Amino acid sequence: MRRRGPAVTVWVIAGFALALLVLPLLGILLSAPWPHLPALLVAPETLQALGLSLLTGVISTALCLVLGIPLAVVLARSVSWPVVPRRLLRAAVTIPLVLPPVVGGLALLLLLGRNGVLGKFLALIGVTIPFTTGAVVIAQTFVAMPFLVFAVEGALRGADRRVELAAASLGASPLRVFRTITIPLVAPGIAAGAVLCFARALGEFGATITFAGSYPGVTRTLPIASYLASQTDLDQSIALALVLLVVSVAVLLGLRDRWLPGVRG
């Protein structure tokens, strides 16, 4: 039997949805100041913001990998836990996804600021986090972590975990099973999570500006620079936005289909 495609109505609505997603981006391209774009792109402020964004994005993605993979393993295992702790854990991991980033930034400030719950003690040993590049990394890690955790957790659930038993029976300790079997088994999920994580970190704005501020070269990342420029110099703002757009699209195009969320290949 020939499989029928979706009804026309579905196509039309899908078209509207796509337009909503794509037209604003097209708007950027159409209003871009193409003639003096090269000059804007090599402007020191642009390059500085780009460099800072790439640096902090890479570091926070690495942090998300180191911290998030074990968290994903625990989350995947939590299916056998009692209901309450299981839901609490899942909610905790999901919070940064649903929380306005500004609130996340405020929370980080209240925890790690000079008078914060932990910040007080850090100040005693001379460590100040807010309004430093480190604060940018922490803010990005906070908002990007769920992308990594959920991607890896999904891969863990889809994988046949019984091969871990096979490895154990061949003499592998739990840590070696994790390193030599589990990690390679979910590598596509890890790659997908890392890419999404990086893209999210790159676009981070609210938590960063609240917790890290906007010091040129220290905490002024591309999105913040683009926003600030939009108040004074729209062309500069659009140029910065274009850079962000190009980097994000390049990252997503670099993803293989099967690494994307929702695609099973």
Next chain:
Amino acid sequence: MSASALVADVTARRGSFELTAAFNVSAGRPLALVGPNGAGKTTVLNVLAGHADVERGSILLDGRDLVGLSPEARRVGVVFQDFLLFPHLTVADNVAYGIRMRGSRRAAARVAARPWLERFDLGALADRYPHELSGGQAQRVALARALAAEPEALLLDEPMASLDVEIRDDVRAELAGHLRDFAGPTVIVTHSAADVAALAVDVVVIEHGAVTQRGTWASLRQAPATPYVTRLVRQHEE
């Protein structure tokens, strides 16, 4: 190695299902654990391998109690029903895995795996990945992988179940040869009379979580104790 033995007397629980089984396996006399689906055969295997917990009892392998030991400390090799080869490793690295885990470096483990590849006629397939293998080839890799780790006992879970019917007789005959070469106690879980006849010497029948008959295959054929055993014997004669 002197004649070794596995002496198990265990009770295990799976939810409301309780299983009790006691049996001895001597080296050179492979034991078939048979029984209908859901009787608890695979639970016994998981308990022996350390993949499931024992409620009480002991599992002595050459006098060493395995209960409470982690799977990696037991030195019990397992060939799983669907083989569970490592999908991201080549045939050679699958076979070398257990050697590596026992402390060899990757390169040394590959060298040490070579004789096993030859012995199981896998030399030409060394660089293939599991998804490129036929069922019979995958079974040889699984067996070579388990034996290369030099286990002191060997467990096989329904070794023929994942194979095409047409090749089962040949593969079974070959497997019987390899099992004869293995020096430790061997337990084969199966529901096939052909497997029992070709691979095992002793038989333990498990039904509803308890042993209902034990003896050699010949003695079971002479005096089947339950309707299940009668059916099993008839299945072989057909």
